[in-house]
Amino acid sequence: MCAVNPDTPSPPVVKRMRLRYAGTCARCGAAIDAGTLADYDRSARTVACVSCEPQQACAEPAAGSEPSEELPAPRDPITESAPSLEAVDGVAGASAAAEFQRRHEARQKRVQARHPRLGRFLLAAFDDPSSTTAWSKGAVGEEQLGQAFAKKAGDQLRVLNDRAIPKTRANIDHLVVCPSGVFVVDAKRYEDARPKLQVTGWPFGPRREWLYVGGRERTKLVEGMHKQLSLVRDALAHRPDVAVCGVLCFVDADWPVIGGSFTVRDVQVMWPKKLIAMLGEPGPLGVDEIADVQWELHEAFPRHRQSG
Known part of the structure; x- marks a missing residue:
């Protein structure tokens, strides 16, 4: 924790x-x-x-x-x-929505170029592939989580949405700075799918932890989070006392009525309401330091070009 x-x-x-x-x-x-x-x-x-x-x-x-x-x-x-930032900076889900639109329009052009007469019919009859619609679903999840953050944002909870990772096309969904530290949050929207922790090896061998979502192994999501955590910790290397934590937040998932959250390979997995409650817990950072850290993270991870 x-x-x-x-x-x-x-x-x-x-x-x-x-x-x-x-x-x-x-x-x-x-x-x-x-x-x-x-x-x-x-x-x-x-x-x-x-x-x-x-x-x-x-x-x-x-x-x-x-x-x-x-x-x-x-x-x-x-x-x-x-310089100062608003408590919430950046547009949640902007880059994911832009990527969906780019792929959607590229497909339309390809189909119409290959089938000048039947192109419009084919586009109406067949939906975008899942590799394209996944970006739209992801954008909705980021937007929902961003709205939840915005309701609680203020001097003691500052948010950076949709941050660019320099020299790459990748982004960080949300960076939240609060009294207990910095939370790197990756919003995931797997509708009606249940995240679960599976442990292998223990007690007769080395303990291995795996993330499953809807019965499918998704540990790569944890590995991706660790890459983001490494970048954020490097950016705050001069602040060793500021805790930097990773969270996979599943929106619209099939969470049980009691319990359900867990930690896999030092990354916490939970739903939005539980995350919001955790961000409100007390910690050592005051409002001035929270603002300072938000600005430093903004300089290290600027707004994605689609976030304005």
């Missing part, structure tokens, strides 16, 4: 992070470029070079010595004029 114990100590006052904007080191006065790893003092709202040792306070200057010139108050690179 990724939920954080409410008794977990609060984040330290000094936080090592990458700056959104350029700032000035409060210890040596040197300029610090945007994107540089630096120490941010939340209480004083100042930044410092990671290579600078904290200065010891002097009670009084030595006799006969000239008072040192005070450095100007440094600009706060975290909060002053910092």
